[in-house]
Amino acid sequence: MKLSALIFLVFSSLHLCQSTLQNYTSIFSFGDSLADTGNLLSIGSISFSSIARFPYGMTYFGHPTGRCSDGRLIIDFIAEAFGLPMLPPYLAHGESFRQGANFAVAGATALDSDFFQEIGVARFLWSNLSLSTQLGWFEELKPSLCNSTQDCSRYFSKSLFLVGEIGGNDYNYGFFVGKTLEEMKSHVPKVVEAIVNSTERLINNGAMHLMVPGNLPVGCSPAYLTAFSSSNKKDYDRRNGCLKRLNNFAKFHNSVLRQGLRRLQRKYPRTRIIYADFYGAAIPFVHAPKHFGFTHGALTACCGGGGPYNFNPSAMCGHNGSNVCSNPSSFVDWDGIHLTEAAYHSIAINLLKGPYTSPSLMS
Numbered sequence: 001m002k003l004s005a006l007i008f009l010v011f012s013s014l015h016l017c018q019s020t021l022q023n024y025t026s027i028f029s030f031g032d033s034l035a036d037t038g039n040l041l042s043i044g045s046i047s048f049s050s051i052a053r054f055p056y057g058m059t060y061f062g063h064p065t066g067r068c069s070d071g072r073l074i075i076d077f078i079a080e081a082f083g084l085p086m087l088p089p090y091l092a093h094g095e096s097f098r099q100g101a102n103f104a105v106a107g108a109t110a111l112d113s114d115f116f117q118e119i120g121v122a123r124f125l126w127s128n129l130s131l132s133t134q135l136g137w138f139e140e141l142k143p144s145l146c147n148s149t150q151d152c153s154r155y156f157s158k159s160l161f162l163v164g165e166i167g168g169n170d171y172n173y174g175f176f177v178g179k180t181l182e183e184m185k186s187h188v189p190k191v192v193e194a195i196v197n198s199t200e201r202l203i204n205n206g207a208m209h210l211m212v213p214g215n216l217p218v219g220c221s222p223a224y225l226t227a228f229s230s231s232n233k234k235d236y237d238r239r240n241g242c243l244k245r246l247n248n249f250a251k252f253h254n255s256v257l258r259q260g261l262r263r264l265q266r267k268y269p270r271t272r273i274i275y276a277d278f279y280g281a282a283i284p285f286v287h288a289p290k291h292f293g294f295t296h297g298a299l300t301a302c303c304g305g306g307g308p309y310n311f312n313p314s315a316m317c318g319h320n321g322s323n324v325c326s327n328p329s330s331f332v333d334w335d336g337i338h339l340t341e342a343a344y345h346s347i348a349i350n351l352l353k354g355p356y357t358s359p360s361l362m363s
């Protein structure tokens, strides 16, 4: 009796100390441009066609891949950390998806297009490839991975599902046509419900390990800083120059999301639903960029068309009139909307090694 208790103690403390990574054999990813590794490009969409041009991909791949950055994304670094290949974009058919697939599409929203019709912004949508469309693709792929419920449970018990980041665009469309913060705030529960519903749909498909990220500090992005520039100093966070209202909005979304995920976790106690705090993982290099090697600060885009934040909507990165910095790894922000590979790498490390996933992605 005593011996077995001791053995148990030794084993459980070993387990704690090692904090070994789960042995995932596949990753399935959903989301928007923060995670798209080439789906929008495969569709041949003309919206945001600049991601198909130089300097996108200049740092790592040496050519544009459809990633909205100069190189790899958070999802690429997470796959690498688990010893898996980079996730092939689902719409670039002809790949094997046994070790995972990426369904994320740049511009995607959590809610379906009828919501955007209701609030009158539908004509600004790049596409109607919402989260539920992406789940439909997953369900279409599923029979090629496993057939019986038992077979699928076994297969997906070793899979990590990344549900997002998603939801940022649901708000972007509204904000950029001048909807008020109060109105957008009233839509947060619905956006979160769509994310939580999709997470539940994946669980019903056999998913056991799911990670759901929150929003980034959008009030620090050059696109928002440019669109909502203010002569009132009080609108800015004195510590970092970001727009306070927008960062508070992102935090609000994140807290509603966490509540929704806690409810879901209670409903499905045998699954592991991990909240990934993208906000917390990114804000340190807004506060102290130099500490992380970002000598140019966090609020200036590496690639853009000038102005105080090097963001100009009529000369966006990849378009005529834009310029690109010579050393993207010294910048946090890539094109005013998305981050550099270096910033995504730091966020991924923070998620894998820091306190920004709960429960921890590591254990």
Ligand SMILES: *[C@@H]1O[C@H](CO)[C@@H](O)[C@H](O)[C@H]1NC(C)=O
Residues within 6 Å of the ligand: 125, 126, 127, 128, 129
């Ligand atoms: C939205 O989806 C429908 C089919 O579901 C399609 O016919 C339509 O072209 C799509 N619209 C856009 C903007 O992609």
Ligand SMILES: *[C@@H]1O[C@H](CO)[C@@H](O)[C@H](O)[C@H]1NC(C)=O
Residues within 6 Å of the ligand: 143, 144, 145, 146, 147
């Ligand atoms: C599941 O069944 C379909 C149809 O019989 C088959 O084509 C597919 O290869 C099967 N999938 C697996 C993983 O065995």
Ligand SMILES: *[C@@H]1O[C@H](CO)[C@@H](O)[C@H](O)[C@H]1NC(C)=O
Residues within 6 Å of the ligand: 190, 191, 193, 194, 197
């Ligand atoms: C979420 O699922 C519930 C239950 O199926 C449904 O009533 C609700 O409309 C869904 N919400 C969204 C935003 O998809």
Ligand SMILES: *[C@@H]1O[C@H](CO)[C@@H](O)[C@H](O)[C@H]1NC(C)=O
Residues within 6 Å of the ligand: 318, 319, 320
């Ligand atoms: C940039 O300008 C050149 C010359 O005017 C034109 O040929 C080219 O199509 C433009 N490129 C883009 C991306 O607009």
